Amino acid sequence: xxxxxxxxxxxxxxxxxVEEAHRGLKYFMPNRYYDPVRGYQLYxxxxxxxxxxxxxxxxxxxxxxxxxxxxxxxxATLSAASVLARTRxxxxxxxxxxxxxxxxxxxxxxxxxxxxxxxxxxxxCGFVRGVQGETWPSNQNPVHNMDMFVEAHDLIKEAWTNHDxxxxxxxxxxxxxxxxxxxxxxxxxxxxxxxxxxxxxxxxTARHGYTLCNLLGTYADTAASxxxxxxxxxxxxxxxxxxxxxxxxxxxxxxxxxxxxxQVGRKLMWYLKQGKLRLGAISPPGxxxxxxxxxxxxxxxxxxxxYSFERLVDEGVMLVGTPxxxxxxxxxxxxxxxxxxxxxxxxxxxxxxxEVRDSLCLFAREVIPAVAPIGRHWQDDDTSWxxxxxxxxxxxxxxxxxx
Amino acid sequence: MTMTEVDSADRLLFLHxxxxxxxxxxxxxxxxxxxxxxxxxxxxxxxxxxxxxRDWDSVADLAQHYLSTMPAGxxxxxxxxxxxxxxxxxxxxxAADRFASLILVAPYGVKLFGPTDREFADVLLLDPVExxxxxxxxxxxxxxLRMPGFPPGQDDEQIxxxxxxxxxxxxxxxxxxxxxxxxxxWLHLVTIPTLVIAGERDRLVSPEHSRQLxxxxxxxxxxxxxxxxxxxxxxxxxxFTAAVTSFLATRQKMGxxx
Numbered sequence: 166x167x168x169x170x171x172x173x174x175x176x177x178x179x180x181x182x183v184e185e186a187h188r189g190l191k192y193f194m195p196n197r198y199y200d201p202v203r204g205y206q207l208y209x210x211x212x213x214x215x216x217x218x219x220x221x222x223x224x225x226x227x228x229x230x231x232x233x234x235x236x237x238x239x240x241a242t243l244s245a246a247s248v249l250a251r252t253r254x255x256x257x258x259x260x261x262x263x264x265x266x267x268x269x270x271x272x273x274x275x276x277x278x279x280x281x282x283x284x285x286x287x288x289x290c291g292f293v294r295g296v297q298g299e300t301w302p303s304n305q306n307p308v309h310n311m312d313m314f315v316e317a318h319d320l321i322k323e324a325w326t327n328h329d330x331x332x333x334x335x336x337x338x339x340x341x342x343x344x345x346x347x348x349x350x351x352x353x354x355x356x357x358x359x360x361x362x363x364x365x366x367x368x369x370t371a372r373h374g375y376t377l378c379n380l381l382g383t384y385a386d387t388a389a390s391x392x393x394x395x396x397x398x399x400x401x402x403x404x405x406x407x408x409x410x411x412x413x414x415x416x417x418x419x420x421x422x423x424x425x426x427x428q429v430g431r432k433l434m435w436y437l438k439q440g441k442l443r444l445g446a447i448s449p450p451g452x453x454x455x456x457x458x459x460x461x462x463x464x465x466x467x468x469x470x471x472y473s474f475e476r477l478v479d480e481g482v483m484l485v486g487t488p489x490x491x492x493x494x495x496x497x498x499x500x501x502x503x504x505x506x507x508x509x510x511x512x513x514x515x516x517x518x519x520e521v522r523d524s525l526c527l528f529a530r531e532v533i534p535a536v537a538p539i540g541r542h543w544q545d546d547d548t549s550w551x552x553x554x555x556x557x558x559x560x561x562x563x564x565x566x567x568x
Numbered sequence: 569m570t571m572t573e574v575d576s577a578d579r580l581l582f583l584h585x586x587x588x589x590x591x592x593x594x595x596x597x598x599x600x601x602x603x604x605x606x607x608x609x610x611x612x613x614x615x616x617x618x619x620x621x622r623d624w625d626s627v628a629d630l631a632q633h634y635l636s637t638m639p640a641g642x643x644x645x646x647x648x649x650x651x652x653x654x655x656x657x658x659x660x661x662x663a664a665d666r667f668a669s670l671i672l673v674a675p676y677g678v679k680l681f682g683p684t685d686r687e688f689a690d691v692l693l694l695d696p697v698e699x700x701x702x703x704x705x706x707x708x709x710x711x712x713l714r715m716p717g718f719p720p721g722q723d724d725e726q727i728x729x730x731x732x733x734x735x736x737x738x739x740x741x742x743x744x745x746x747x748x749x750x751x752x753x754w755l756h757l758v759t760i761p762t763l764v765i766a767g768e769r770d771r772l773v774s775p776e777h778s779r780q781l782x783x784x785x786x787x788x789x790x791x792x793x794x795x796x797x798x799x800x801x802x803x804x805x806x807x808f809t810a811a812v813t814s815f816l817a818t819r820q821k822m823g824x825x826x
Contacts (some may be wrong), residue, residue: 301693306742308735444716445693450734458731459724462717 166495166505166539168532169258170218170322170525171226171414172512173436174211174237174244178203189440190234192301198234207237207509210518212251214511217522221232224274226508227259228291231302233267235436241291242276248322249284258508260358260378264321265313266303268553270338271319271345274324278349285349285375287460291358291378292318294366298442300449301527313337325354332468358412362390363453364561371397371406378412379488381469383480386562387413388502388550393559395552405552408505413498416477416518417484417509419491419532427478428486429524437477483510488531495536503550532544574816578668579604580645583634585673585799586691586737587699590614592628593712595805597810599685603645608634612654612736614729625739627677627748629649633767638666645816649673650773650798651737654746660762661754669819670762671812672781674773674798676746679756680780680789688746689772705769730758733822762788763815765808767796789815 179190179198183470185196227244230236238244248257259280262273281288294314300307316335323331323343330344349355359370359376370377371394379387391411393469398406418430448461460466469482477483481494498504509528512521540546549555582596582605591599592607599605611621612632618631624630634655638644646667648656653675660670681687689702696718700710713719716730762785766778775792782790791811796804 224579230800258635304743304745307739443693444688445695448740450731455728455731455735456724458716459727462727539622 166408166507166536167495168223168528168536169226169506170215170223171507171508171510172211172214172521173228173235173510174207175435175512175514176204176207176234176237177435177515184234185441188442188446189438191230191440191442192232192298192446194232194234196232202394204237206493210248210514211237214518214521214525216251218525218529219255220484221525222255222533223525224256224258224528225252226260229263231299242273242280244286245280249280251254256287258358258540259443260287260289260360260508261293261398262318263293263295263303265310266295266299266305267317267366270317270320271324271340271343274321275345277355278325278345278347279323281345281349281351281355284350286355288351288355289350289358289376290355291360292321292456293360297449297452298446298519300452301446307449307450309337309475310452311427313519314366317365319462322354325349326335334434354470360412360414362386362562365392367393367555367561368397370394370428371403372401374398374406374410376410376412378508379502379504380414380508381416381482382562383469383482383496384501386424387504389560389562391502391504392525392550392555392557393561395550395555396559399552407543408499411502411504411505412506412508413502414508415482415484415498417511417528418520419484419486419492419528420490420524421487421527423486426486426490427474429516429520430478430483431474431519432476432516433483433485433510433513434474435516438512458489459535464479489537491528492532493537495532496539499539501550503540503548505543507536572690573796574602574813575643578643578645578816579606580671581634581638582607582608583646583648583655584613585650585652585697586733587713587715588649588802589712589714593802594799595801595808595812598809603816610652610736612734612739618732618736619737620700620815628739630655630740631662635659635663635666643668645671647671647673647737647812648675649801651676651741651746653677654741654748654751655757657751657755658748660758660760661751664758664760667760670744670758670760670785671765671815672762672778673765673800674767674770674775674778675706675764675781676741676773678752678781678784679744679746679747679749679802680752682775684794687773689778690745691772692742702771704803705767705795705797706803709803710798740770751807752784756786758785759787761819763812764788764790765800765811766790766792767798767803768792768794769796770798772798777802791815 183327229241242319245259277290333340358376377394416433420426448458476487484491502549608614611617646656653672654677657677699757700707702712766775766784782788793800793807800808
């Protein structure tokens, strides 16, 4: 099990009445509530934590959202550049660049190649569709989101692997001359990860052999999504996907006692606060199937957001407890889902830097050594998720906690 | 002038707004007593052409569709409301000579003001209740609209249909939002008699926008109806019918004198 440190780099200083008046922290929040000096201090703090995590043996993840006080990452590739400059060892997972929301796939290909080139191949390249609400800041048509994702990916891959000057006249993207410099350090290109739960995307990811990431799903939903992946991969004639083909994002906070861990870990709930975004913002027309849009209207998307802290800890979405308790949950996570990469959101909201650092250090000392061997010999493990043991029908799951 | 001066053989092609239920609603039913009123459903909004139209991504596609499928010969008055008004404008700049007249009700389609002026309310983001608040002088009187979750009590199938309507609107009108910058430069070609109707209380498309648009059309008359919003044919059907029949009768009289 590889372990990744992640923070969304939130800006936790928006007054509650302002948040209420703007239906949450995202997409429609006037930036008069951003203080440049406090923002600078936050960036330094978050980058310091990435630096510490790297020294402690974690790999690192960055992402991006837009026009949001819940995330100050504005470009996953920019954040990756910052983190690479501060670190020496860990892989930097860029999860991800929201392809349909970026105007130029060629520029994404260049930026990721640059990151890989300057770091001698420390980059893992994530591609995402962008959560529904990102439609509003980018103003890209939600109807074309999935098709743009696929075409942008195809173009980027061509830019990484075609070493002649080529032209691309597709449906959404048009270039007469493409031949990017530099080429990626990792050849033919960095590993590609994709996050998402929609059936078409999971099956597409499986057919390409990319790593599939589930963000904050219940273990049952995560297992269902991964089973869909394994089935599609096998049907495409690929070998049975091992744990390295799967990743899971959870919250995490460990402390010497359960009581301490829960007291501080409870602050992670900040991330799951129910915004009161309009239905149109949560489910822009055409982004999802009509059936999924109906589920959004009926309030069935993001059900994890409605869970209590206690339930989230029980379900393992919150890896909160003593090191031994968390090791046991991670063992359960692997047994139920077959995941081999664990990304931990070790910070949210008003958690102090010392709280984050204490947990990072304890986890690195006591949990990482215990969970690192998990899944290394997966072909010898007799688990429920091995394809030969899996006779249940597959089904898709609804988006979990993100919006 | 009386209503009988409208030629009952004339055909009125009325292009519907985005969130309006199918059929000759409100004043359109009244007008149907005087002339042949057709209210086709736009491809993408629940028609047998929906699949064929899946790749259409501009209002020009809809204009092309209606122009290419319109029967020749019969005198046709072209009308459109809101989103349908935009389609009608796209048709009129391409083939004004195929129509006897043009009637526009608070049309989208032309951006008139500055880049930071929000000329069109964001019906794709707003909740239905907000659309009703902005679109009706008397929101409590709202009827004839269909949006995801509105009216309340829709079953899953009806909600899915309303989402698909919105999806079609997204395909046609997402960016630039509710307008085409290439349309304004051809408005001088709309030389046919034109009536622009706006509701005094319309806050989806402001009456000022409709009034200034009328000023850019060579033969347009502007009528603002009091106590009504974005859907005057639903909210004030009598006044709407009177305005339209008066316009059509005057136009015919003018035509006879020429």
